[in-house]
Amino acid sequence: MTRYLITFHIFTLQKRSTNVHETVHGINNQLRNQYKLELKKNVNGFYAGNGCGIIIENPKLTIRDIIPYIPQSVRGYRFDLYFVKQLGDWNDVPTYPMDEWVSYIAGAECAIDDIKHNIIIPKSDYVSGSLEFSIYCTALAIAVSKKDPEYWKNNEQFKNAIQYFLIKAEKVFNEGQDKFPSDKQDKLLFNLRNEESTKELRDFLSQEFQGIFVD
Numbered sequence: 001m002t003r004y005l006i007t008f009h010i011f012t013l014q015k016r017s018t019n020v021h022e023t024v025h026g027i028n029n030q031l032r033n034q035y036k037l038e039l040k041k042n043v044n045g046f047y048a049g050n051g052c053g054i055i056i057e058n059p060k061l062t063i064r065d066i067i068p069y070i071p072q073s074v075r076g077y078r079f080d081l082y083f084v085k086q087l088g089d090w091n092d093v094p095t096y097p098m099d100e101w102v103s104y105i106a107g108a109e110c111a112i113d114d115i116k117h118n119i120i121i122p123k124s125d126y127v128s129g130s131l132e133f134s135i136y137c138t139a140l141a142i143a144v145s146k147k148d149p150e151y152w153k154n155n156e157q158f159k160n161a162i163q164y165f166l167i168k169a170e171k172v173f174n175e176g177q178d179k180f181p182s183d184k185q186d187k188l189l190f191n192l193r194n195e196e197s198t199k200e201l202r203d204f205l206s207q208e209f210q211g212i213f214v215d
Contacts, residue, residue: 016114017126021107028099031055044095046102046161049168054161056095059148063091069139069146071197076132076188083136094143097136101165104129108172115179127176128185130169134213135192135201137162142204159208166205166212173213189213 024047031045031053042058067083075083082090082100090096111126141162145152152158177185192198193214202214 015121015124016119017107017110017121020110021103024103024106025099027053028102044093044098046098046165047106048102048164049106054157054164056098056158056161057155058093058095059144059151059155059158061094061143061147063087063094063096065147066094066097066136066140066143069142069200070136071191071195071201073191073195073197074135074188074201076128076135077184078129078132079136094140097133097140098161098165101130101133101137101169104133105165105168105172108176109168111180112172112175115176124180125182125185126180127173128180128182128188131173131185131188131213134166134169134173135188137165138201138205138209141208142200145204163209163212166209170212 027047028045031047032043035041035043035045035055039055044056044058046054046056048054063083064087070079070083078100082097108127108130111121111124114121141152141159144158173185192201205211205214
């Protein structure tokens with residue numbers, strides 16, 4: 001992990017979790033741009049919490065390569081935005097789903113923190129994005145293992161990052177699932193754990209990532 005000095009800007013017109021989500025996007029963008037220049041490599045960067053960032057070299061695939069590994073039964077309501085409408089902007093950045101993932105995790109952590117401190121917040125499915133993008137980023141890892149096997153074999157940084165964020169996502173989802181109930185998130189979790197179409201995802205999570213979310 002890279003230690004990184006973060007300057008936060010305070011926004012007052014939106015709920016705090018949204019501010020956190022968007023701020024993490026800004027940090028990710030800064031990390032990506034800075035380390036592309038410094039390392040002279042095709043890298044992406046992600047805020048990992050506690051002033052740390054994770055830098056990952058992009059594998060040799062596209063967002064389109066990930067889509068076949070996301071079964072219809074676990075394509076949540078955000079799928080169309082990030083894997084269809086924004087495809088023209090991000091197709092050549094295969095780790096882009098991780099950018100959204102870490103931002104949704106951070107926003108969920110903020111919502112949990114609000115509840116713990118008795119801050120009244122609007123009703124919303126604050127933690128569902130952490131689950132939904134855990135599915136999409138597991139599909140990313142499967143696509144990497146199939147499409148760029150040398151990268152998958154040798155890039156421990158990528159594997160460790162996926163596992164790190166899976167652990168964070170599962171923790172915040174478990175903490176918030178009942179506090180922020182959603183039929184859609186319950187269905188996503190049920191389908192991930194039970195549908196025949198998601199067996200490859202379950203097997204991969206069990207074999208590579210300690211069964212996070214499924215065991």
